[in-house]
Amino acid sequence: MAFKEQSFSACTSVLVGKKASIDGSIMIARNEDAKTAWPKHFFVYNSKQNDTEQIFTSLDNGFTMKLPQNSARYTATPEWTNKYGVFAEDGFNEYGVAMSATESAYANERVLGVDPLVSSGIGEEAMVTVTLPYIHSAREGVAYLGNIISQKGASESNGILFADQKECWYMEIATGHHWVAQRIPDDSYAVVANQLAIQEIDFTDAVNFMFSPNIENFVSQNHLNVDHNGFNFRKIFGTQDLSDSIYSTPRVWYGQKYLNPEIHQDPMSQELPFIRKASQKISREDVEFILASHFQGTDYDPIGQGPENLKHKFRPISLAKTQESHILQIRPNFPSEIAGIQWLSMGVTAQSVFVPFYSSICDTPESYKIGTDTYSFKSAYWKYKLLGVLVDSNYLQFGEKLKAMQKEVRIELNNRVKKIDNQVLAKEVQENVRDFITAASIDNSLYAIKQVEDLTAQLITEATAFSPLNFKTDANL
Template sequence: MINRFKCLVGLATFGMVMGTVSSASACTTVLVGKKASSDGSTMIARNEDVDTAWAKHYVFHAANSNGPTQYVSKDNHFTVDLPADQQRYTSTPDWQQEDGQDQFGEDGINGSNVAMSATESGTTNKKAQKADPFVKNGLEEQSMLDVVLPYVHSAREGVQRLGHIIETKGSAENNGVIFSDKSSIWYMEIVSGHHWAAVRVPNNKYAVIPNQTMIGNVNTKKGNYMASKNLVSFVKKHDLNGYVDGHQVNLAKAFGTNNKEDATYNRPRVWDGQRILTPSKKQSIDQKHFTMFMKPDKKISVAKVQKVLGSHFTGTKYDSNGKWAGGYRPINVPTNVESHILQIRNNVPSDIAGIQWLAMASPATSVYVPFYTNVTNTPANYQKGTDKPDNDSAYWTYKMTRVLTDPYKNKLINKDVLPVQKKVQKHLDQNLTKSDKQAESLPSDQVADYLTQCNQENADYAQKQFQKLNQKLTVDATRQTKIVQDKNL
């Protein structure tokens, strides 16, 4: 069993520093419907939080037809039969693997341009857990992407396959999972050992989701909801909160929590994301309830999603990179290990529609590199890195930017990092526009090789720019140390 502690390592330290109660979960999710986005694409995004030094890789899995296969998790011995045909897909597993088996694949896009992000860790209240306990050898986050994403052809089918596994094999944890395709986004919450529900995100709205059960009313007779078999009767039988009638329950009331820890650890992140995307709606950071799906004031771009994922209450009195106040857990934290935006575009041909925007380490001090997913491999520098610093891997280049700026917070970020971020991101965006046009002119059998080359070139360019930035930060950080010392003499 690997020693990852699934999004937990470092959070106890965070709790002591920030004055909050440490939580058994982490990560933050952003969902954007196609009519809420600036270019008509669907976007699902998430910060993955694990540890302050824990490299992630970016890998490609080729399509194959090897016949029936049984998956057995080396972590908790979860077992499931797999379909014969596996589509190509991408993922961002942990650096630490066991006998070649991916661990915590987390996010990717498959050959049908279906995107999946797994998971947004959550909590289930004690009464619901007692009624349907989690299963020790049930499906965990660490196995989820690999047993679902290669085998589904739509977002809805993703929910159905995962739901069937949970009902028949059981779940080991409370998790929120996102699926998207060019037309729709589905957000699914696994809330007990065998029960789950999912809601289709309204096309004209977005959501910011913390580590808390967020789905409210579930109407099993309507097509924009899906749920486990007998969910409603289960809630009624066990006298859980949230029962409405014979086909409706409030999932958050029945299975979730809304306590003092949620008030400091979860709800403030919803407030922060919604203030960025819908600033016209004035809300309080300490209010007890937030609407899950919101209309943005302006159509949401990839850059706007990046801004949300990099926020630490930026520009507010709660800014955790300045004079911190309030005890609230921000979206951007030192334990970010990667941040992804999975974009399925509707304004380009299908073979270049899937873009996996990937920022290694902290999104606040990194850059989102746009990676095509119709490829033959991933960049070599994204297949390297461990829990020990190195000079080659993408993860450790971007991690060092965070490390060098941390003692001085906003000072060096504003002075050194933001100008480089802006320059690099602009260059990458321009490259994407150019390579889109070039790819559209190529014969279909040449597209994947070309996109693979584009990904490597973009990865190399961005990393080289941040390596230069880190050299400058080293000098500026030591000068800043001297300034502080001189003031104290």
């Protein structure tokens, strides 16, 4: 994520094809990272039928475009303030399409010198808002956003994730007007971390690749291809420097290490593949683990037992600057009301829990709609952040208690989802299905927050004994 007046962010994304997952789900997931105290909200935006022309204008960079008069209902996690723009980031629309934007990336000076970024072009702040309400499939999402880039230009290099019940796509914007997108093979997965990741493009395969108009000629005419043969988008448009090896590739390495432990790779390698087939089927819990990971089981874990010179060598996937984390899961053979689930984790992923919100909800919990950059006990974001702060300050004493709570909540929420599914499928729901789904999703969030509040109370109580002003008195005195 990127703000004009804030630190440039760095997210991590995971995409899973339907035959690669344990239950046939398609999953697109991402950590949204920016600042340590920068709340996200969670809203449902209702569909609209407007009589007049609609114009979107970005508060971030002035990007402007005409919008279709009719928009679909969609969910999103915008910023707590619109001072820098919306940054809606992720959600589902009423057609079952999921979108997550963006994975910040970098293009090299050579390609930017020929097709520079457009300062008033589309950027992360606007992408979900001007795209998700107007598309009916993942493939259409790529084409729709690609058309905007062709007409208006892009202000940033970014990766965007799209999914529907049939397929998922990863789209990468490199320069002001050039982009590519690849369909994730059904039997494969991808982990992406702040680099242009897509490799060989097959321009004859319209089923699995999409790309900006004239990109082949652009590369050829400007002598940009470093290889003798083929069209490796990452090599042509991306960066391959030492900062990538420290900041980005180790996160891809760890995700691939977890899903393919039999394959040995160098965490600093610039040759890690974009697409892999996992050694076994991937569960949603596997995706949760990757998004919450910090190099556990290696010398690079910042809270592990490795050598001090290695514990902070690489940037971990989960870190203090994570605002929210999401897994957009689309399940096969389910009716539209319950096929999509937006698993949402507020705050630092490693210290939070993923709460399931069905994509067809009419509303979100009140605590997810509030919170500013100053702590508030009423805000869901801050409830999870407070627990993380307590654990951080006394990790040896509190770390295992956090893990136990997270495990208990995961089990209970999985049970709840199964029960909700069965009630809908068995047609046991008496009221409107969407009202039932909304109430059930809000109840899930209230349950999770109650467990977080209970553990927070326990840790605060125990922490009173850790004061440096404490003194052990001799019982014989």
